[in-house]
Amino acid sequence: MTTVVEPAAAASNAEASNAEASNSEALRARVEAMATTARTASRALARSTPAERTGALQAMADALEAHAPAILAANARDLEAADAGGVSGPLRDRLRLGAGAVAALAAAVREVAAQEDPLVGEEEVVVRPNGLRVARVRIPLGVVCMIYESRPNVTSDAAALCLKAGNAVILRGGSEALHSNRALAEALRAGLAASPLPVDAVQLVATPERAAVDLLLEQEGRIDLVIPRGGEGLIRAVTARSRIPVLQHYKGVCHVFVDAAADPERAAAIVVNAKVQRPGVCNAVETLLVHRAAVGRLPAIAAPLLAAGVELRGCPATVAALPGVPVRPATEADWEAEYLELVLAVRVVNDLEGALEHIARYASNHTEAIITEDPGAAAAFVAGVQSSTVLVNASTRFADGGELGLGAEIGISTSKLHAYGPMGARELTTRRFVVHGEGQVRG
Amino acid sequence: MTTVVEPAAAASNAEASNAEASNSEALRARVEAMATTARTASRALARSTPAERTGALQAMADALEAHAPAILAANARDLEAADAGGVSGPLRDRLRLGAGAVAALAAAVREVAAQEDPLVGEEEVVVRPNGLRVARVRIPLGVVCMIYESRPNVTSDAAALCLKAGNAVILRGGSEALHSNRALAEALRAGLAASPLPVDAVQLVATPERAAVDLLLEQEGRIDLVIPRGGEGLIRAVTARSRIPVLQHYKGVCHVFVDAAADPERAAAIVVNAKVQRPGVCNAVETLLVHRAAVGRLPAIAAPLLAAGVELRGCPATVAALPGVPVRPATEADWEAEYLELVLAVRVVNDLEGALEHIARYASNHTEAIITEDPGAAAAFVAGVQSSTVLVNASTRFADGGELGLGAEIGISTSKLHAYGPMGARELTTRRFVVHGEGQVRG
Numbered sequence: 001m002t003t004v005v006e007p008a009a010a011a012s013n014a015e016a017s018n019a020e021a022s023n024s025e026a027l028r029a030r031v032e033a034m035a036t037t038a039r040t041a042s043r044a045l046a047r048s049t050p051a052e053r054t055g056a057l058q059a060m061a062d063a064l065e066a067h068a069p070a071i072l073a074a075n076a077r078d079l080e081a082a083d084a085g086g087v088s089g090p091l092r093d094r095l096r097l098g099a100g101a102v103a104a105l106a107a108a109v110r111e112v113a114a115q116e117d118p119l120v121g122e123e124e125v126v127v128r129p130n131g132l133r134v135a136r137v138r139i140p141l142g143v144v145c146m147i148y149e150s151r152p153n154v155t156s157d158a159a160a161l162c163l164k165a166g167n168a169v170i171l172r173g174g175s176e177a178l179h180s181n182r183a184l185a186e187a188l189r190a191g192l193a194a195s196p197l198p199v200d201a202v203q204l205v206a207t208p209e210r211a212a213v214d215l216l217l218e219q220e221g222r223i224d225l226v227i228p229r230g231g232e233g234l235i236r237a238v239t240a241r242s243r244i245p246v247l248q249h250y251k252g253v254c255h256v257f258v259d260a261a262a263d264p265e266r267a268a269a270i271v272v273n274a275k276v277q278r279p280g281v282c283n284a285v286e287t288l289l290v291h292r293a294a295v296g297r298l299p300a301i302a303a304p305l306l307a308a309g310v311e312l313r314g315c316p317a318t319v320a321a322l323p324g325v326p327v328r329p330a331t332e333a334d335w336e337a338e339y340l341e342l343v344l345a346v347r348v349v350n351d352l353e354g355a356l357e358h359i360a361r362y363a364s365n366h367t368e369a370i371i372t373e374d375p376g377a378a379a380a381f382v383a384g385v386q387s388s389t390v391l392v393n394a395s396t397r398f399a400d401g402g403e404l405g406l407g408a409e410i411g412i413s414t415s416k417l418h419a420y421g422p423m424g425a426r427e428l429t430t431r432r433f434v435v436h437g438e439g440q441v442r443g
Numbered sequence: 444m445t446t447v448v449e450p451a452a453a454a455s456n457a458e459a460s461n462a463e464a465s466n467s468e469a470l471r472a473r474v475e476a477m478a479t480t481a482r483t484a485s486r487a488l489a490r491s492t493p494a495e496r497t498g499a500l501q502a503m504a505d506a507l508e509a510h511a512p513a514i515l516a517a518n519a520r521d522l523e524a525a526d527a528g529g530v531s532g533p534l535r536d537r538l539r540l541g542a543g544a545v546a547a548l549a550a551a552v553r554e555v556a557a558q559e560d561p562l563v564g565e566e567e568v569v570v571r572p573n574g575l576r577v578a579r580v581r582i583p584l585g586v587v588c589m590i591y592e593s594r595p596n597v598t599s600d601a602a603a604l605c606l607k608a609g610n611a612v613i614l615r616g617g618s619e620a621l622h623s624n625r626a627l628a629e630a631l632r633a634g635l636a637a638s639p640l641p642v643d644a645v646q647l648v649a650t651p652e653r654a655a656v657d658l659l660l661e662q663e664g665r666i667d668l669v670i671p672r673g674g675e676g677l678i679r680a681v682t683a684r685s686r687i688p689v690l691q692h693y694k695g696v697c698h699v700f701v702d703a704a705a706d707p708e709r710a711a712a713i714v715v716n717a718k719v720q721r722p723g724v725c726n727a728v729e730t731l732l733v734h735r736a737a738v739g740r741l742p743a744i745a746a747p748l749l750a751a752g753v754e755l756r757g758c759p760a761t762v763a764a765l766p767g768v769p770v771r772p773a774t775e776a777d778w779e780a781e782y783l784e785l786v787l788a789v790r791v792v793n794d795l796e797g798a799l800e801h802i803a804r805y806a807s808n809h810t811e812a813i814i815t816e817d818p819g820a821a822a823a824f825v826a827g828v829q830s831s832t833v834l835v836n837a838s839t840r841f842a843d844g845g846e847l848g849l850g851a852e853i854g855i856s857t858s859k860l861h862a863y864g865p866m867g868a869r870e871l872t873t874r875r876f877v878v879h880g881e882g883q884v885r886g
Contacts, residue, residue, distance in 0.1 A: 043803060405569050420874060440838065
């Protein structure tokens with residue numbers, strides 16, 4: 001089996017369009033072969049034991065460390081290309097594997113190895129009146145395809161989580177991290193080679209050709225699930241083209257609602273944490289909703305935000321409640337925005353129902369929080385909000401697989417099918433029916 | 444709110460293409476309005492109590508009975524149109540509501556009302572080291588769109604199951620059942636009108652225009668799930684076009700494997716039941732696989748099949764094992780076929796691994812059974828087959844929501860995402876995270 005899909009060699013002396021067509025046919029054949037190889041590997045994985053999967057993960061972690069020099073050298077090549085291309089700031093930071101980065105990747109794989117196995121055991125066993133014993137039994141999804149951008153750590157994190165749940169994985173990282181991803185995949189496969197599990201449980205599409213993604217999305221029957229990780233544009237494009245189910249994480253327009261019965265200190269501490277602690281992530285708050293009866297608390301909430309450098313954009317009632325404070329008037333675009341930076345939209349609402357109306361209109365099924373000392377208001381908020389994570393008196397920043405106790409996270413789903421919210425290894429499995437009888441037939 | 448989407452009035456004196464464009468714009472506006480209305484209704488449903496949902500279902504059942512004359516009259520109109528169009532046989536049978544049919548529909552709705560509520564309670568509550576209390580809580584999916592063919596009973600069955608799980612539903616039945624479906628929807632909505640739940644929890648797209656389906660599939664953000672029920676062509680077309688997640692039930696190419704250690708009487712009884720009891724349904728067996736060591740049992744299995752009028756199509760070893768029996772040589776097409784009639788493909792395989800190879804290649808993720816008295820063989824079969832229902836010593840005909848204890852069934856999923864196998868009311872819900880804190884922020 002081929003380790004990775006390499007770029008097709010350039011045609012030397014054929015007509016250009018013919019060469020292109022033949023390259024495209026060749027690419028299709030290679031992607032299909034890769035998906036078929038993954039499907040075959042998935043059948044062996046489905047019959048593997050928890051100990052075999054754990055052992056393989058440990059071997060993968062060891063191999064990452066053994067391959068550290070090659071991984072860092074490959075990463076240096078990607079960084080050189082980024083520098084030559086003028087890439088800087090957060091984009092370059094995300095690409096970079098610093099000193100100790102490979103050890104951290106290996107540690108993350110070992111953490112996944114140490115997690116509870118998501119496949120063991122029967123659930124909800126019932127014996128039917130006719131004596132049939134019906135159990136629900138978890139099995140792997142089969143083959144997962146990850147399509148992601150820049151961060152090379154997704155390569156080892158996703159491979160580990162997929163393998164933990166007994167899935168084969170096809171990885172398609174961004175071209176900017178191609179050398180890093182190749183080196184990481186080589187290491188992970190070297191680890192698998194030292195285990196009884198198939199090396200092709202982990203495959204990397206190591207060509208920069210964009211057409212490879214479209215071809216992957218046509219492999220229904222061979223690939224069971226596609227998980228795009230990256231900007232909303234990437235996810236919408238993958239969803240529109242795919243014939244395979246796609247797990248979507250469009251965006252995180254998260255809200256904190258300060259209720260009439262909010263504790264003022266808690267409110268300030270939670271809003272500041274939710275906005276400031278890490279503003280560039282999906283579970284940071286984007287809009288603060290304030291109950292009209294709590295509007296007097298706005299100055300005490302605004303002060304630490306302003307001190308932390310947060311720009312406020314408010315409705316007229318917010319502007320009126322914060323005299324002398326620089327608040328830009330908010331527009332419709334502010335209620336829809338996922339800022340991912342130190343900007344916070346603020347709106348005063350008439351009551352809890354007003355907060356629910358705003359959230360129903362603008363939220364993204366990600367995370368909303370209420371700050372209140374009134375259990376009735378908390379219950380009404382939880383019942384009235386349909387987002388994947390709802391918090392009472394806690395920061396939106398806890399909407400995270402690790403923080404919620406799932407262990408490592410493969411992503412956060414903001415569509416309600418299959419999984420909703422942070423997804424761990426168990427969300428990479430499904431349940432089927434296993435029925436034991438003694439010759440029963442249907443009458 | 445409009446009850447139903449009626450066909451646009453024909454333009455009288457405008458240019459044809461303009462009229463068409465304006466009709467198409469009008470249809471788009473009506474479909475969008477319907478989806479928006481459903482979304483609004485779903486917000487009220489998400490906050491409804493189990494008692495309110497149960498009461499509404501009982502009122503819907505009562506209303507079906509009260510509307511029986513109108514429903515039967517409407518069904519008679521559909522049958523007249525079918526007769527005029529030359530529709531006969533099973534297609535006409537599926538369309539027909541006979542005497543007692545409406546009472547049966549009402550009884551099915553009452554059964555759903557009596558089922559356990561799928562939304563009540565918290566699951567998997569954990570308290571994190573920082574004191575956060577994390578629970579998984581079931582919520583409705585939101586808005587479900589059913590796209591189906593001929594059988595009018597889907598109209599009330601699907602409406603009842605969706606409402607049970609707190610979902611609004613948009614129903615799009617086939618044009619051949621348009622009058623029946625309209626009358627059924629009117630009755631169901633009359634029942635809802637006598638309850639505290641919104642009447643628009645159930646809406647019917649009552650236009651025969653095919654473009655309405657395409658427009659429905661574009662309503663992502665308003666519709667959460669599409670469930671097509673009908674032939675494979677319908678399901679593939681819906682999946683290819685939809686931007687909304689689709690639950691797929693492509694086909695049921697089900698297998699029975701008679702192991703070396705099969706009890707001969709059980710084997711015969713189960714194979715005959717799986718093929719003959721109701722050959723036109725998805726969980727009927729299509730291919731019989733026989734362990735080479737059990738080939739001597741083939742005559743005893745074939746005899747009752749032939750007596751029941753089953754046509755056999757076999758591999759060369761099958762033909763050889765059944766001298767004097769009319770067995771047509773099987774071709775590749777037979778291994779792929781979902782016959783849905785009294786035809787059975789038969790193949791002798793070298794061993795259990797051979798059966799697994801055949802199933803991996805030809806099965807449709809639906810249902811497979813092994814007949815064996817050897818627990819090791821049973822376990823190996825269960826582990827090696829990834830279909831949504833796997834049975835040991837029981838007929839494939841048990842792969843059914845009612846038979847497996849789910850109560851009524853909204854469909855059977857043969858793709859692994861969200862639900863796999865028979866789906867009841869619970870499969871029309873999702874789980875989100877509800878977190879209670881005491882001011883926790885992330886460090």
